[in-house]
Each structure stands twice: as structure tokens, then as C-alpha cells.
Amino acid sequence: MSDFTSNFWSVYVAGITLVSILACLILLWMTGRKKVMSSSDNTTGHVWDEDLREMNNPLPVWWVWMFIITIVFALLYLVAYPGLGNFKGQLAWSSANEHEAEVKAANKELEPLYARFTGMPPDKLAADPQAMAIGERLFMNNCAQCHGSDARGSKGFPNLTDADWLHGGEPDKIKETLVKGRNGLMPPMGAAVGTPDDVKNVANYVLSLSGSPHDSLRASLGKGKFGACAACHGMDGKGNQALGAPNLTDGIWLHGWGENAIISIVNTGKTNQMPAQAEKLTEAQIHVLTGYVWGLSNRPGVSKP
Amino acid sequence: MSPTPTPKVVPIQPAAEQAVEVSLYASQAKIYPRSVTGVFAQWRWAVVAMTQLVFYGLPWLEWGQRQAVLFDLASRRFYIFGFVLYPQDFIYLTGILVISALSLFLFTAVAGRLWCGYACPQTVYTEIFLWIERHVEGDRSARMRLDKADMSLEKLVKKWTKHFLWIGVAIWTGFTFVGYFTPIKELGMEFFQARMGSWEIFWVFFYGFATYGNAGFMREQVCKYMCPYARFQSAMFDKDTMIVSYDVARGEPRGPRSKSVDYKAKGLGECVDCTLCVQVCPTGIDIRNGLQYECIGCGACADVCDTVMEKIGYPKGLVRYTTQNGLTNGWGRDQLLRRVLRPRVLVYTTILVALCIAMLVSLVVRVPFKVDVVRDRATLSRIVEGGKLENVYRLQVMNATEVSQTYRIKVSGLPGLVVASEPEVQVDAAQSRWMVVRLHLPYGAVSGGSHPIHFEIGTVGGSAHISEKSVFLVPR
Numbered sequence: 001m002s003d004f005t006s007n008f009w010s011v012y013v014a015g016i017t018l019v020s021i022l023a024c025l026i027l028l029w030m031t032g033r034k035k036v037m038s039s040s041d042n043t044t045g046h047v048w049d050e051d052l053r054e055m056n057n058p059l060p061v062w063w064v065w066m067f068i069i070t071i072v073f074a075l076l077y078l079v080a081y082p083g084l085g086n087f088k089g090q091l092a093w094s095s096a097n098e099h100e101a102e103v104k105a106a107n108k109e110l111e112p113l114y115a116r117f118t119g120m121p122p123d124k125l126a127a128d129p130q131a132m133a134i135g136e137r138l139f140m141n142n143c144a145q146c147h148g149s150d151a152r153g154s155k156g157f158p159n160l161t162d163a164d165w166l167h168g169g170e171p172d173k174i175k176e177t178l179v180k181g182r183n184g185l186m187p188p189m190g191a192a193v194g195t196p197d198d199v200k201n202v203a204n205y206v207l208s209l210s211g212s213p214h215d216s217l218r219a220s221l222g223k224g225k226f227g228a229c230a231a232c233h234g235m236d237g238k239g240n241q242a243l244g245a246p247n248l249t250d251g252i253w254l255h256g257w258g259e260n261a262i263i264s265i266v267n268t269g270k271t272n273q274m275p276a277q278a279e280k281l282t283e284a285q286i287h288v289l290t291g292y293v294w295g296l297s298n299r300p301g302v303s304k305p
Numbered sequence: 306m307s308p309t310p311t312p313k314v315v316p317i318q319p320a321a322e323q324a325v326e327v328s329l330y331a332s333q334a335k336i337y338p339r340s341v342t343g344v345f346a347q348w349r350w351a352v353v354a355m356t357q358l359v360f361y362g363l364p365w366l367e368w369g370q371r372q373a374v375l376f377d378l379a380s381r382r383f384y385i386f387g388f389v390l391y392p393q394d395f396i397y398l399t400g401i402l403v404i405s406a407l408s409l410f411l412f413t414a415v416a417g418r419l420w421c422g423y424a425c426p427q428t429v430y431t432e433i434f435l436w437i438e439r440h441v442e443g444d445r446s447a448r449m450r451l452d453k454a455d456m457s458l459e460k461l462v463k464k465w466t467k468h469f470l471w472i473g474v475a476i477w478t479g480f481t482f483v484g485y486f487t488p489i490k491e492l493g494m495e496f497f498q499a500r501m502g503s504w505e506i507f508w509v510f511f512y513g514f515a516t517y518g519n520a521g522f523m524r525e526q527v528c529k530y531m532c533p534y535a536r537f538q539s540a541m542f543d544k545d546t547m548i549v550s551y552d553v554a555r556g557e558p559r560g561p562r563s564k565s566v567d568y569k570a571k572g573l574g575e576c577v578d579c580t581l582c583v584q585v586c587p588t589g590i591d592i593r594n595g596l597q598y599e600c601i602g603c604g605a606c607a608d609v610c611d612t613v614m615e616k617i618g619y620p621k622g623l624v625r626y627t628t629q630n631g632l633t634n635g636w637g638r639d640q641l642l643r644r645v646l647r648p649r650v651l652v653y654t655t656i657l658v659a660l661c662i663a664m665l666v667s668l669v670v671r672v673p674f675k676v677d678v679v680r681d682r683a684t685l686s687r688i689v690e691g692g693k694l695e696n697v698y699r700l701q702v703m704n705a706t707e708v709s710q711t712y713r714i715k716v717s718g719l720p721g722l723v724v725a726s727e728p729e730v731q732v733d734a735a736q737s738r739w740m741v742v743r744l745h746l747p748y749g750a751v752s753g754g755s756h757p758i759h760f761e762i763g764t765v766g767g768s769a770h771i772s773e774k775s776v777f778l779v780p781r
Contacts (some may be wrong), residue, residue, distance in 0.1 A: 035326040058331035060530060140699075140739065146683055149699045150726070150741040154684040 010085030017084060021074055028067055107282055114284035117291075122171040125291025126298060135292025138285055142277065143293075151296050156255060156272065163297040164252050168241045175290045181276030184244050188269035192228040202226055203262040209237040210251040214259075335452070336525060338435060339445040339584040343608025345422075352423045353432055361477075364484035369707065376486050382735055388668075389705045389735045393675055400664045407660065411653040413538050415645055416547040416626065421535065422603035427527050430478070430520035431587065434471055441467040445584055471521050472513075479513030525588040529599055539598070544629040545644040549604055551582075551593040551624050552632065559593070564617055575619050582606035582624055592624055674710065674732075675703040676762045678775045681741075686778045693745040695725065696777050700760065702730055703737040711765040714742055718758035719777060721747045729765065744777060753781030 036056065039045045043053045081089040088094075117131050125131045140149065146157045153159040158166060167173055167182055193199050201222030206229075207214035226237070232245035239247035246254065255265055255272075277286060366373035368386055375384045383390040390397065412419045421428060442448045442463050454460055483505055484492055495501045501509070519527055528535050542548070556576035562568045568575070576593070583591045585605040590597050592606045610624040631641045681697035689695045704710050711731045716722055725745040732738045744758075755776045763770040 031329050034329055036329065038325055038327045056327060058327065058329055060526060061330050061332040062526070063530065064330055136739075144681075144683060148683040148697055149681045150697050150743055152684075152687075152695075152697070152743075154687055157683065 007086070010087075012085075014085035014087065017078070021071060024067070025071055028064065028071075032064070110282075111284070114282075114288065117288050118284050120291070122174075122291040122294045123298070125288060126295030128291075131288055131291060132295065135288050135295075138281070138289050139292055142280065142289075151293075153254075158254055159252070160293055161296045162252065164247065164250055165241060166239075166244050166246055166254075169294070169297065171290055171294050173241075174293050175286060177274060178281075178286050178289060178293075179276065179278045182244060182274040184270070184272040184274075186232075186245075186265060186270040188267060189228055190267040193225050193266060198222070198225050199263055199266050200259070202229070202266065203259050206237065206248050206262055207259065209249040212251060212257070333526060334589070336587065336589040337445045337448050337584075338587045338605070339581070339609075340439055341585045341605045341609045343604075343611055345604030345608045349423050349428075349432065349603065353429050356424060356426075356429055357433075361481050364481060364489040372488050372490075374485065375488065378486055389673075389707060391675060391703055391705060391737075393703070397664070397668070400660065400667075404657065404660050404664065407653060407657045409534070409538075410541050411650065411657055413541040414543070414546060414649050414653060416602075417542065417549070418535070418538055418600070418602035421528065421538070421601035425601075427519060427524075427532070428587075428601065428603065430516055431524050433474060434520040435587075437470045437474070438467055441470065468521075471517055475513040475517035475520075476509065477513075478516045479509040479511070482512045483508045525599070525601075528588060528601055535598070535601075543647075543649065545631075545647055547626045547628055547641070548596055549592060549600060549602055549607055549624065550596070550627050550629070550632055551576075551606075552622070552627075553593075553595075554632075554635075556593070556623050575614075575623055577613065577617065579613055581609045581613060585609045596629075671705075672769050672771055673705045674712065674762075674764070674769060674771065675701075675705065676760070676771050676773050677701040677703075678760055678773045680775065686780050688748065689745070692748045693725075694748055694779055696744050696746075698742045698744065698760075698775060700730075700740050700742055700762070701737055702732050702740060702762070704732040704735060707734045709733050710767075712762050713765050714740075715761040715763075716744055716758060717761060719746060719751055719756055721750050722758060722777065746777060746779070751779055753779045755779075 036044055038056045041053075042056050044056050046054045078084050078087075079089065080091045081093050083089065113134075117125060117128075117134075120128070120131070125135070139147075139151065143151070147153050147160055148157070151160040152162075158164075163169065165173070166184065167177055190196075190199055193202050201218045202225045203222070204214045204216075204218035205220075205222030205226055208216065208219040226235075229237075232243050233239050233248055234245075237248040239245045246252075253261070255261060255270060277289075281289070363374050364372060368384070371384060373384070373386050377384065381392050383394070409420055438448065442451050451460055451463065480492065480496065481489070483489075486508075487505060492501065492505065495505070496509075523531075555574060557574040558572065559576035559578040560573050561578055562571065562573055582593065583589075583606075585608070586592070587603060587605065588599040588601060590599045592600065604626065607622075607624045607626065611621040614621045614623055628636075628641060628644065630636065630644065634640075636644075677700065679699045679701070681699060684697050687695050700714065702712055709731060711729055714724055714728045714730070716724055723745050724742060726741060726743040730738060730740045742760075755778055758775055758777045760773045760775060761770065762773065
């Protein structure tokens, strides 16, 4: 009821509720006192539409008691639970509280299940089928929305199976990514690089780093302008995991491949976010998930492209 | 010899002689049904024994390593003898319910409220509770006397014994009911060690309480005021439906008589007005007033009237199963039976038989696993190394057998379409598993857009096979 600025609607709703219950009680009491004349054929003597007659079938008294029970129940309910306008009820129940309690109870129930995993290093986790089954379900529910069911990502969402890492692929780093999330920021560099033609040259130089198809003349012209990029991506273009600057030499193009895609990124920059999971998942869940994600590119038998 | 001596003529439901003032509420008089023997009573006890043997016995049956019939709600598996059913098999429950409803229609059209009189749990448990009551407190007149009597040690002992036994049966019933949803042997251990779960406790005692209340106290009130079936069953009646009827032409005018007197000369019918038919009636009506909505068709009045007729040497069947047409036209057994095969009955029978056959066939040819194909929610289509287009799917494979199975995934529908991920999956007994499947298509093999494809899933080394539709997306 916090949606209303005045107290009027609260009083209005509470009033209608209580008056309705009272009206039910009065109706019961009045009909209990009422007597009707029953004619000799056990009808009430009322006739409609020529021959439609109303039989006199009195309501069993136990049924009346059920009505009374519902009225008593309604009043007790309204005392205990929120129902009368703004009144929160004696039990202070709310759906948010209940949800929280349920999550807490479920996590408590899961604790012994995770207890076995909390001490395990990630490589042990990745080899444990039960941990991986749990990890897979956690991944499907929390990660697959962006990274895909097969963890191979799509444009803008990194592939987690290819051993190429923006922020580092060590278990500690993966866990840090999960707990705190990551913000990838590439500022618009068009002006710093120079004229649009310079940007095009740099783009070709960047393509040449991974041996992708490029214009070698423009690439050699662009090399000199790459200095603006080197602060983050390094002089050799191999990136910097401490900054989350991608390796430009490995032929992996998170935000699109080709000259146009690179020009557009240089000119407009890019902000990409991995949301933090610490609020959503328990520590034990994040630990298992770390093992799962690490295992995607490190498990024996997993093909590395 | 006069008919069985009765203390008093039971007042028949008050169609008041003149207009009187009545209340809109009425307390219900307690009914004390007299015990009855006869062919219909025997039938009822046979059905009680049969239904309860099934109800109380079924959860204790074993099938391999598990309970033969178990509805495991927590893990959503329904075990019925050799079958493992998933919630996706809900259609079978629908089928059973439709068959049950049509059976009810059929039986009712042929012979009235057979269900109510013989098989309904309300009747069956009332019968069991009445049997206990009769053995503890005595028959009708003894029970009436006991209820009227002042409180005494004897009354206290009898009442307590009765309620003790009732509660025993009720809790056992509740326990059995819960035993269909949680393994009954473990439940038994938990019960005796007082460590049942809170929901188990709730359901054992709630179901037990409902049994105790309905069979011990509410009884005919349930049929008269609560039961919806009772109301709509009359829609299945016609003039050729067998109902328990009093032969008015033969019985009236009713009246007591000495056996030595020629009643015909006195102008009397064959009803000796012993009122036994009223005393045995579990809903407290007088069948001689004709067909009434309270009548559950149990045939107790027919049974008791036959014993009276036999004693005084009149032909049986003054109260009997017959049809309204039969009664008016004085038809015999053969003529009644001939009218059973009328269009309404034939239509019900045809639909019922067709449904039963359809149900059986679908159970026999049922593929013992299921597959759901879900396209990946994140990725529409992507280009991977080797110039191939990749689409990602998630397949839920549900094993409906009780052994571990390996399934092989194949795909068809587009030239060059192949499964790029592991094509085999192993699923444990009665488990389901999600697997990720990646499909590859050579770039440029087909035009851009959505292309229908089929997943073919089969057991390795078996013949069971399922085909599921999906689409492969190619960027334009």
C-alpha cells in the first residue's frame, strides 16, 4: 500500500473488508431468526412462471457453523496477516521475507552438499563429476543467458572455452571476475589516432598482427599511429590482462571481425560489462562455478581450438 | 407370525399436513441404519473388500527394488509397476479420468447410482465405520437407546471403544494414503520412531481426520449436501434406468395384517408397513415415496423387504431394482434387459471401449524415453573456424526406464548438417539430463533465414526412436 500518498485508500479498503464480514454475520443472524410458512406440499408457497415452485429445503445447521468458522477465520487472518489496508498484521509477514527465509533454508539445506567442494582446488573440482554436474546447472541458470549453453559465447560475450582470457584465466582471476564482475572500457580513440585515414591505417595494422586479411601498405602506414593504442594493448599488441585490454594478435574478435568493425570500435570506443555474482550466489556456489569455468578450457579431453 | 417386531414406526419425512412455520435452518436428525443381509448387502461387502484390499494393499507391493506404485512428487516420477511416468505423461491421467467419468455415465445410465451405493469411498468407509459401531454399540435400536441413555460407565466404555477403533482405522487410512506418495515402508519406520516429516504428519492426520469425520459423523450429509456427482447423475437417468423402486400397484394400500387373514379380501396391498425399509436406509428416506434425490441406490431396502416377504410367504421384489417403464408396464426380467441396449447406453459403451483401446495401444507403443529440444537462448547463429555456421541447442533427454541408457543424436533436414559436439549421451535410470548440442553447416550451403530440421534420437543398441522438430538459423 506504499503506492498511495494519502491514508484514504487504506482506510477505505479496511472499512469495506470489515463491514463485509460484519454484514455476513448479520445476514446469518437474520436468516436464523426468520420463519417462513411452509405449505402442505413442503414448498414455500411461492410460485413463479405458472408452475415453478420453491421447495422448502432448510439448510443444515452444521453448514451454518461452517459459515461462522469462515468468519472467525477471516478475523483471525486479518489480525495475523496484512489484509486491512496498511495494517501489517501481528506476524509481520511479507512475501519478500518469506522468499528470503526460503532462500536461506534452501542454502542451509545445500550446505552439506557443497561442504565436500569448498576445500577442493579447481583442478580437483574439474575432475569431479558431481561438482561438474552442479557447476553445469549453476552455469545454465546464471551464465548461459550471455555466454551460451555451450559457454562459447557470441558477439560481445566472451567464449569461455578457448583459453583466451581478457582478465586472466587463473582460478583466482576467474573467481574475482565472478565475485566482483568486470567493466571493460575502451575509450573512443579516433581523435588520438588522427584523421579518418589514419584510423583506417591503424585498423589494417591491427588486422596484420593476427595475420588476418589486410592491406599491407595501409598496415605499414598505420604502425606508426599504433602508439596511441599501445598504452593498453602493448607495443606488440598482445594486450594487458591487468587492464582487461584484449590481445589483438590471436585472431579472436569479441566485437566483430574485419576492417569496418575495428574502425567503428576505434572511433566510438566500447563499454562491456560482466555483472557481479556475489549477491546472487553463495561463496560455495561461486567456488564450484570457478572450477567449472576453469575446467572448460583446462579439463583433459577438452579440445583447445 | 407378525413381521420382525419394531419398537416404533419411524416418522416419515414431514410433508406437513397444513402450512406451518418453519425455520430456514434445520438441525439434521441422526440416522441409525439397521443392519441388513441379502444379495445386495453381499455385493456391497464384496466391493468394499475388493476396493479396500487394493487401497490398503497396493502400496506394500514390491516391483524389483522399489515400491510397485509410488507417486514421487518431489522428484516428479510416477512409478506404476513397470512404468516410469514423467509429468509430461499427464495425458494418461487425463485418459484415466475421462474413462472413469464415462464409466460413471455408463453404469448410471444402466443401473442408477451404482457408484454411490457400492463403490464410493463415502459409502465404503461409512459401511466400515457402521460395522464397527454395530459391533461395539449394537444394532439400530440398541444404539438409539444408548444415545438416549444417561451417561454411565457402560456408555462411556462403548463410546470410547468405538471412537478408539474409528480413529485407528482413520489413521491407518491416512497412513496408507501418504504411502502412495512416500515409500510406505520407510514411512512406517518413521511413524513408529516418531520422526515423520511435517508434511507427512499433516497429510496422515488430515486424511485420517477427513475419514473419521466423513464416515463417522457426516455420512449421508456428504451425499445430500456436498457431493456434486449426486446432483448430476440424475442427468444420466431415463425411464429405462434401473432404480430401486417400490411397486406401488402391488404394495398399496399398505397396512399391518395377521397372516391368517386374506388381505385381499380386506382390500390391502402386499406392503405390511413394517417400516424396515426406512430403518435400514442409510440416508433416512422412505423408498415408498418414490425416487428421491437422497437415494444412493444401495438396495438395502430391497434386501430387507425381500426377507420380510419371504417370512410371510409373499413373492419377493416388492422393493426391487426395476425401471420406471418396467414398473408402469409390468415388465419382466427379459423385457427389462432388452431395453438396456438403447442408444444412450450404446453410445457411452462405444466411446468407452474406443478410449480404453486407445489408452492401451498408446501404453504399449510408448517410447521409453523423451526428448525436448530447446534452442540456445543466447546465441542465434555464429561463424566458427573452417567457415562453418554453428547453432547451439539444448536437449533434455528423459530416461523412462529403470536401467542406464545411452542415446545417440543424429540430425537431418539440411545438406551437410552435422552434429559437431559429442553425439552420445548416457542417462542414468529414471533420470533426465540436459545436453548441449552444436550443429555445423557449411557456410553458404543454404540461403539465409530459418530452416526446419529434425533431431533423430535413438537408444544405442535398441530400436526406440524419437524425432523432434527444430530450426537452424542462417544469418542473411
